[in-house]
Amino acid sequence: MNKDLLLYEKSQPGRRTLRLGRLDVPAADLSALPAGALRRTPPDLPELGELELVRHYVRLSKKNVSIADSFYPLGSCTMKYNPVLNEAATAIPGFNAIHPLQDSGRVQGALAVMKRVADALAAVTGLPGVTLHPAAGAQGELTALLVAHRHFVETGQKQRKMVLIPDSAHGTNPASASIAGLQAVEVASGPDGLVDLDDLAAKLGEDTAVFMITNPSTLGLFETKIAKISEMVHAAGGLVYMDGANLNAILGVARPADFGVDMMHINLHKTFSTPHGGGGPGAGPICVTQELERYLPSPRVVEEEGGLRLDYDTPYSIGMLRGWAGNFGVLLRAYCYIRRLGAEGLLRVAQNAVLNANYLRVKLRGAFHVPYDRMCMHEFVCNTKNQREQGIHAVDVAKRLIDLGHHPMTIYFPLVVSEAMMIEPTETEAKETLDAFVADMLLIAEEAKHEPEKLHAAPVTTPVGRLDEGRAVKDPVLCYTCSH
Amino acid sequence: MPFIQNTDADRAAMLAAVGVKTLEDLFEGIPAELRHKGPLPIDAGLSEDELWSELQELASWNSTTTAGCFLGAGMYRHWWPRVVDALQGRQEFVTAYTPYQPEASQGTLTAFFEFQTMVAALTGMEVANASMYDGSSAAAEAVVMAANLTRGRDKVVVSRGVHPHTRRTITTYLEWTGLEVVEAPLGADGRTELGGLLDDKTCALVVQSPNTLGVIEDGAAQAAAAKQAGAISVACVYPIALGLLESPGAQGFDVAVGDGQSLGVPTAFGGPSFGLFATRLANVRRMPGRIVGQTVDGQGRRGFALTFQTREQHIRRAKATSNICTNNALIALRGAIYMAAAGPAGLREVAEHCLAKTQYAARELEALPGFSLRYGAGASFNEFVLDCPVPAAQVNRAVDAAGMIGGFEIGRWYPELGPNALLLAFTELTTRREIDALVRTLAPLAAAATVA
Ligand SMILES: Cc1ncc(COP(=O)(O)O)c(C=O)c1O
Numbered sequence A: 001m002n003k004d005l006l007l008y009e010k011s012q013p014g015r016r017t018l019r020l021g022r023l024d025v026p027a028a029d030l031s032a033l034p035a036g037a038l039r040r041t042p043p044d045l046p047e048l049g050e051l052e053l054v055r056h057y058v059r060l061s062k063k064n065v066s067i068a069d070s071f072y073p074l075g076s077c078t079m080k081y082n083p084v085l086n087e088a089a090t091a092i093p094g095f096n097a098i099h100p101l102q103d104s105g106r107v108q109g110a111l112a113v114m115k116r117v118a119d120a121l122a123a124v125t126g127l128p129g130v131t132l133h134p135a136a137g138a139q140g141e142l143t144a145l146l147v148a149h150r151h152f153v154e155t156g157q158k159q160r161k162m163v164l165i166p167d168s169a170h171g172t173n174p175a176s177a178s179i180a181g182l183q184a185v186e187v188a189s190g191p192d193g194l195v196d197l198d199d200l201a202a203k204l205g206e207d208t209a210v211f212m213i214t215n216p217s218t219l220g221l222f223e224t225k226i227a228k229i230s231e232m233v234h235a236a237g238g239l240v241y242m243d244g245a246n247l248n249a250i251l252g253v254a255r256p257a258d259f260g261v262d263m264m265h266i267n268l269h270k271t272f273s274t275p276h277g278g279g280g281p282g283a284g285p286i287c288v289t290q291e292l293e294r295y296l297p298s299p300r301v302v303e304e305e306g307g308l309r310l311d312y313d314t315p316y317s318i319g320m321l322r323g324w325a326g327n328f329g330v331l332l333r334a335y336c337y338i339r340r341l342g343a344e345g346l347l348r349v350a351q352n353a354v355l356n357a358n359y360l361r362v363k364l365r366g367a368f369h370v371p372y373d374r375m376c377m378h379e380f381v382c383n384t385k386n387q388r389e390q391g392i393h394a395v396d397v398a399k400r401l402i403d404l405g406h407h408p409m410t411i412y413f414p415l416v417v418s419e420a421m422m423i424e425p426t427e428t429e430a431k432e433t434l435d436a437f438v439a440d441m442l443l444i445a446e447e448a449k450h451e452p453e454k455l456h457a458a459p460v461t462t463p464v465g466r467l468d469e470g471r472a473v474k475d476p477v478l479c480y481t482c483s484h
Numbered sequence B: 001m002p003f004i005q006n007t008d009a010d011r012a013a014m015l016a017a018v019g020v021k022t023l024e025d026l027f028e029g030i031p032a033e034l035r036h037k038g039p040l041p042i043d044a045g046l047s048e049d050e051l052w053s054e055l056q057e058l059a060s061w062n063s064t065t066t067a068g069c070f071l072g073a074g075m076y077r078h079w080w081p082r083v084v085d086a087l088q089g090r091q092e093f094v095t096a097y098t099p100y101q102p103e104a105s106q107g108t109l110t111a112f113f114e115f116q117t118m119v120a121a122l123t124g125m126e127v128a129n130a131s132m133y134d135g136s137s138a139a140a141e142a143v144v145m146a147a148n149l150t151r152g153r154d155k156v157v158v159s160r161g162v163h164p165h166t167r168r169t170i171t172t173y174l175e176w177t178g179l180e181v182v183e184a185p186l187g188a189d190g191r192t193e194l195g196g197l198l199d200d201k202t203c204a205l206v207v208q209s210p211n212t213l214g215v216i217e218d219g220a221a222q223a224a225a226a227k228q229a230g231a232i233s234v235a236c237v238y239p240i241a242l243g244l245l246e247s248p249g250a251q252g253f254d255v256a257v258g259d260g261q262s263l264g265v266p267t268a269f270g271g272p273s274f275g276l277f278a279t280r281l282a283n284v285r286r287m288p289g290r291i292v293g294q295t296v297d298g299q300g301r302r303g304f305a306l307t308f309q310t311r312e313q314h315i316r317r318a319k320a321t322s323n324i325c326t327n328n329a330l331i332a333l334r335g336a337i338y339m340a341a342a343g344p345a346g347l348r349e350v351a352e353h354c355l356a357k358t359q360y361a362a363r364e365l366e367a368l369p370g371f372s373l374r375y376g377a378g379a380s381f382n383e384f385v386l387d388c389p390v391p392a393a394q395v396n397r398a399v400d401a402a403g404m405i406g407g408f409e410i411g412r413w414y415p416e417l418g419p420n421a422l423l424l425a426f427t428e429l430t431t432r433r434e435i436d437a438l439v440r441t442l443a444p445l446a447a448a449a450t451v452a
Helices: A050-061 A084-090 A108-125 A137-154 A172-179 A197-203 A226-235 A244-250 A290-295 A328-364 A385-390 A394-403 A431-450 A452-457 A469-474 B008-018 B048-060 B083-088 B106-123 B135-149 B164-174 B219-229 B239-243 B281-286 B313-319 B329-366 B392-401 B432-451
Strands: A129-131 A162-166 A183-187 A208-214 A239-243 A263-265 A286-288 A300-304 A307-311 A380-383 A420-423 B155-159 B180-184 B202-209 B232-237 B255-259 B275-279 B291-296 B302-307 B383-387 B421-425
Touching: A050 B083, A050 B106, A050 B329, A084 A328, A084 B048, A108 A129, A108 A244, A108 A286, A108 A300, A108 A307, A108 A328, A108 B048, A129 A290, A137 A172, A137 A208, A137 A239, A137 A263, A137 A286, A137 A290, A162 A172, A162 A197, A172 A183, A172 A208, A172 B313, A183 A197, A197 A226, A208 A226, A226 A239, A239 A244, A244 A263, A244 A328, A286 A290, A328 A380, A328 A420, A328 A431, A328 B008, A328 B048, A385 A431, A394 A420, A394 A431, A394 A452, A431 A452, A431 B008, A469 B291, A469 B302, B083 B329, B106 B239, B106 B275, B106 B291, B106 B302, B106 B329, B135 B155, B135 B164, B135 B202, B135 B232, B135 B255, B135 B275, B135 B281, B155 B164, B164 B180, B164 B202, B202 B219, B219 B232, B232 B239, B239 B329, B275 B281, B329 B383, B329 B432, B392 B421, B392 B432
Parallel strands: A162 A183, A162 A208, A208 A239, A239 A263, B155 B180, B155 B202, B202 B232, B232 B255
Antiparallel strands: A129 A286, A263 A286, A300 A307, A380 A420, B255 B275, B291 B302, B383 B421
């Protein structure tokens, strides 16, 4: 029996799962609709009974590797445990069956959750202005760049359009600058992996709007000179933006406001344990200085006598980047996480995340080259330099790891390290899991010497082997019914 | 500590392996003067049961929509088969990352290939992506795509009937891009009047049907007008309505976007939902977002992988078609399961129920002296503007006192409709009993207004 059929291949005319009860009002009068409004051909959706539907998605789920079944040291993504209670919280009718246009007096619980999350983020970052509106980290970046530019326009500095970004930055940073209508300029990294201050100085000027810095960096290193960098950017009249994707490493240890950061985003789907869901949804709140707060997107949660309210009447605001106030369900999960941990727990998160990462670094550095081999933060980058002669690439190590029962690390990012393998274990992993991963990585290093073909052939335990990604572009099949 | 499994003994062994004495020593890279002293001003942690009680209390401060709710205006209360919760909630889907390693992610990738197929079918388009954040940001990204496809044109015409959040999102995204947004007004019949707005400078026309006043627009005429001007036409859709109403593809639109909330997603105070994005195959290289394609492995077995990645930020960086990275995958998966559960017959049934309830409510409310439907009963799918003899806020207070949630005071978004206009939405979950109760609640208001 072929268990790999698609929904459309299982579909049988006349079947369905969703069936409503009897209509309690007269049937719809379709002739009342405007001429031409009716659909001529029904949408070609698959037709399945409930049992087949269940089997289909249960089987699909088994073809995923997830945190729930495997170690998932995907660098930059903070794949920590996603507490099950937080999922249950979102199913409570008082949170789930509420409409964003209800009278504020009838949704004080939801507004309180939002307010408390915002307060906690302000505490963690030291930046008082918080918006929970952005849908993900990249949208947080865009929001902040629009805030910055609005600030410059309001203060008569319209010419500031350059966004300086280190070469080690995530792709969303330059992409956000472009989408915002600003211009991305690359700043080089020095030999220590940190920002090259000479290059930064040369690029700062009257046209500088924002310097976007990821700290800890994508190499897992803290920018030791961050205070000096902020000073330089401020002296040139620019603002400092921090990509907070790596905030997990410094929770309770250091606050970005204290090193001169003016604005930053936080990926709640990384640091605050909300699940990634195969690619989303996330939430990318941004925190800004008091000076910039009035430009934040609409609506804002405001506290007044009589309670909390969503304020859409925000005259200085840059506007909206999506519908409604934010991804409430994601904010609620983050709330649960913050409440479980408290201040002390958040500090323990950072400490254990950094310990786990350094433990892996020292255990792996003999077998794999670690270009910046010093104390790291929550992650570190190694590569396949030692395996080059055997023709082994990062992708081969990654695929072999799948066969050995782990999800691979992030590969080929950051771009400043060739054949990069970026490893972030997170604080929620136990020592024995890390030890098992180390043993398998050392095994791979041995195999690279003696049986490199085993690495090239991997993975062999998965539903499919390495896929022909070139063909997917040359001969695109993006839709089942369109190709039949 | 919650969620941290390592014991003090584990930590001691690991610190020794790293070669440091204390956890603080690990942070040597952070200059001492930048370290935070003392605890953060955040309350101490709670146990799971303590948190659960607190959540129950917070939730009790919210009134749910379950006792009858006539609010819509972009988010609608629909039924979903409970199998949707069970399947979408599987940990293997919930706790996986973006499928960058296709061999380890065939579940998610297959589900998205099917999702794209269903979205294309629903909208009548040739290709769909694997989801956007929501309907409003999807519309903004459609305009960005249109501008890239028609370089040199810098005018964007957006109907006033498009949801105000979507309109505001478009203007926010475009603020510094040099593109100019022009609003197409609504006529006395509630439909968009394009007048002479479309010209050879126009890169995009954005319309919505049913529009925010609940009125079904003449999509075919709008798409044709855009085509004639050489502009890209973008339709904002309400997916449930497409069970019954003509698809944007068949009407000649170039792009269909929309919010997927109606496809099995709770209203949950505004999100997360997901955005649909579908277009013609010719535009695929300019599309935002992730796209899953079918291919084969070394043994010729069918498999799925992310494709056309050179459009995306992680490869193309500043030249990417969009900055989107994390999207709303898991909620889109919900939408996929919902669409597969419904099939064409189920979706049509839901749409017909929505229409039937709306028509029933329209007849009953119109029969009340002093109340009238602003655009007539025939213009609507599941939502209409009711002109009341008293301010809409007063009507809503009466509905609230009756234990239900009233409609939306649409004058807040469209001041030209006046304070007495109330936007009411009906779905398959609205019962006749609720509609009758609404009518009974409104009747005395009419009488009171007449006496006064
Ligand atoms: C360093 C860094 N910046 C930004 C982002 C973008 O965040 P999101 O995917 O939430 O848009 C990511 C996530 O992938 C990241 O790792």
